[in-house]
Each structure stands twice: as structure tokens, then as C-alpha cells.
Amino acid sequence: AQSVTQPDIHITVSEGASLELRCNYSYGATPYLFWYVQSPGQGLQLLLKYFSGDTLVQGIKGFEAEFKRSQSSFNLRKPSVHWSDAAEYFCAVGAWDGGSQGNLIFGKGTKLSVKP
Amino acid sequence: DAGITQSPRHKVTETGTPVTLRCHQTENHRYMYWYRQDPGHGLRLIHYSYGVKDTDKGEVSDGYSVSRSKTEDFLLTLESATSSQTSVYFCAISVPGQPYEQYFGPGTRLTVT
Numbered sequence: 001a002q003s004v005t006q007p008d009i010h011i012t013v014s015e016g017a018s019l020e021l022r023c024n025y026s027y028g029a030t031p032y033l034f035w036y037v038q039s040p041g042q043g044l045q046l047l048l049k050y051f052s053g054d055t056l057v058q059g060i061k062g063f064e065a066e067f068k069r070s071q072s073s074f075n076l077r078k079p080s081v082h083w084s085d086a087a088e089y090f091c092a093v094g095a096w097d098g099g100s101q102g103n104l105i106f107g108k109g110t111k112l113s114v115k116p
Numbered sequence: 117d118a119g120i121t122q123s124p125r126h127k128v129t130e131t132g133t134p135v136t137l138r139c140h141q142t143e144n145h146r147y148m149y150w151y152r153q154d155p156g157h158g159l160r161l162i163h164y165s166y167g168v169k170d171t172d173k174g175e176v177s178d179g180y181s182v183s184r185s186k187t188e189d190f191l192l193t194l195e196s197a198t199s200s201q202t203s204v205y206f207c208a209i210s211v212p213g214q215p216y217e218q219y220f221g222p223g224t225r226l227t228v229t
Contacts, residue, residue, distance in 0.1 A: 094216025
């Protein structure tokens with residue numbers, strides 16, 4: 001079955017430090033991959049997506065992610081974290097259900113805290 | 117913004133009462149979704165719709181029903197609310213021609229006492 005694993009429940013980084021959030025997926029075909037961010041009390045905002053082509057994708061707010069097929073990973077990175085990046089981050093894979101529709105399968109999320 | 121609103125934004129209800137949550141979109145998109153979000157579980161799909169009167173079940177559909185009589189509105193009903201349905205509910209729409217790409221509403225926080 002399709003699944004997404006985010007191994008880190010909570011990460012704390014210092015402001016200005018680099019960030020990498022891990023995401024591993026299980027899916028037999030070429031995946032469609034997404035990262036979403038959720039600030040407290042808010043809905044989910046799409047950060048970036050991978051459909052095909054260049055394995056390094058750029059997103060909003062200075063984030064990027066790299067698709068590595070050999071490792072079944074799609075890790076999110078940012079070279080310098082700002083205090084406003086404190087939020088929860090969700091990785092998702094688009095998965096065909098074998099019927100008429102494909103849906104998103106979400107990981108359980110990684111909460112990012114930023115130290116001054 | 118994707119033009120998605122949810123109402124109400126907050127609701128407290130008692131066990132056994134029916135509850136209906138509304139999702140409204142201004143984008144005229146065909147696909148709409150209802151998710152619930154619980155700590156430690158991420159987002160889980162409840163039901164989705166692929167057109168007016170066309171709906172299907174998701175991963176956690178027990179205890180929920182949906183209806184879509186107009187393109188712009190997707191209703192989620194808890195027939196008889198239980199405490200296990202205390203959660204934050206999100207509606208989403210998907211973008212035509214962009215597989216799986218979804219945009220989310222602001223959410224409804226539901227507490228069942």
C-alpha cells in the first residue's frame with residue numbers, strides 16, 4: 001500500500017541555520033510528491049511539488065526539495081531558517097486508487113520550532 | 117488564495133446530535149475533498165466528490181456522509197456525532213490538469229462533548 005513516512009516528529013533549529021526535513025514514500029509507480037506547510041490555526045499551504053523532470057524543485061518561501069528515486073525520498077531543505085518558518089510540515093504522495101480517482105496520502109507531519 | 121471557505125469555523129456540539137459542515141468554492145472545480153486532521157495522524161481522507169451528485173468514500177468514512185447538489189458546495193454530515201469525531205476538518209479542491217495538486221480551506225474545529 002502507498003504510504004508516506006516523516007521520521008522526525010519535532011525538529012528545533014536556530015534562526016539562520018540550515019534545515020532539512022525528511023520524507024520517505026512507498027509507491028510502485030512514478031510518484032507525484034508534495035510538501036505542504038501549516039501555520040498554527042491555519043489551513044495547509046502548498047510549498048512545492050514534483051511531477052517529473054528535474055529532481056531538484058524550487059518552491060515558495062525559499063524552500064527546495066530533492067527527489068531521489070533510489071532512496072524513495074523527497075527531503076525538504078532551506079539554507080537559512082527564519083523565525084516565521086516555525087510551523088508543521090507535511091509531505092504527501094499522489095496515489096492512484098485503482099479506480100476512477102487518485103488521492104493524496106499524507107505523512108504525519110514534522111513540527112518545526114525555531115530558536116532565536 | 118484558492119477561493120475556499122468553510123463554515124462554521126468552530127463548533128461545539130453534544131454527542132448524538134447531527135452536524136453539517138459546509139465547504140464552498142468559487143473556482144468551479146470538479147473535485148472536492150473532506151479530510152480530518154488529528155494529532156499524530158496527519159490528514160486522512162473522509163470522502164471526496166468528482167462532480168455534482170458524484171461522491172466516493174475515503175480512508176475514514178464511517179460515521180460520515182456527504183452531499184453535493186451544486187458544483188460550488190460540498191457538505192459533510194455527521195449523522196450522530198461521537199467524541200471520536202472531535203477533530204479539525206479541512207475541505208480541499210484539486211486543480212484541473214494538475215494531478216493530485218490540492219488547495220485547502222481554512223478548516224473547521226469541531227468539538228463533540
